[in-house]
Amino acid sequence: MKSLKIAFFAAFIAITGCATHDARILGADNQVELRNMQTRAFDTSDKTVVVRNVISTLQDLSFVIDKADTDLGTVSATRLVNGSRVRMTVTARLSSSGKSTIVRANAQYNLKPIENPKIYQDFFSSLSKSLFLSANAVE
């Protein structure tokens, strides 16, 4: 009887464990955490250089660029590897002090948003190598 209960419980999780409709449209409820892992500051006031390096970093990671806007600082790209699809948007904007450029990246793997800090860390470490600047956390 007890094992049946466990089975029932597991099946229940299987059905309800996925995100609800609203969460799929509005995103998960972890705004602060997401911003932390998706954002880094670089000590340069030259946004164009940052945008160009974002583009070449994305190309190094086998992305094909979909759109880029230097004034707004946005770059969107898609990667198709082994039948999986990764969509990514990277934005670069000047910080309020004007001394550093803040870069935010967010990506989606197939049908799910990427919420693993390690994956974003890898992206920012490639970007900082390409920029010859260190990636700083944003307070």
Add this chain to the structure above:
Amino acid sequence: MKKMKYIFIACTLAMTGCATTAPENLFQTSETSLQDRQMQSRFFETKNEVALLSAGVAVLQDMGYSIDETETKSGVITASKTVSATNNAQIAGAVLLAVLGGGAMSVDSEQQIKVSFVTIPSNLNNEGYLARATFQRIVTNTQGQVTKAETMETEELYVEFFSKLSKSVFLEAQEI
């Protein structure tokens, strides 16, 4: 024993019920990343980035692509085309299967090819720009299902592309 089986099935369901999450090494640069970069890039000795970009647009037009997006300030052009993806070997296989009474087999029918062409000032040489092209494609079969979604990494493709681009740069310079 039977109960254990149910528990096992239910637990697997619980674990796999949602869409697969991204693998941890998703954004780690691959070992071939540097080789890929060399294969996909060429150096052009010019101070005129816009001229290089417009030669890129022209060569993409030569190859039958339509331009989707251009951004001169950061040197990006994206283009795409949808063409046939039929290959004779696959069709022969399907015909053979049909003859042997195996019923209709779907074969690849079309592919959407997308390319981004990017120029960047060279770090090593201030007198020129690097041009880098990357191609990807999505292949669908006769039933409309996606059979392939991949980055194209054959060397010949890039050699051919850049030889066309060199010609295009020359033609633009000569205003032909």
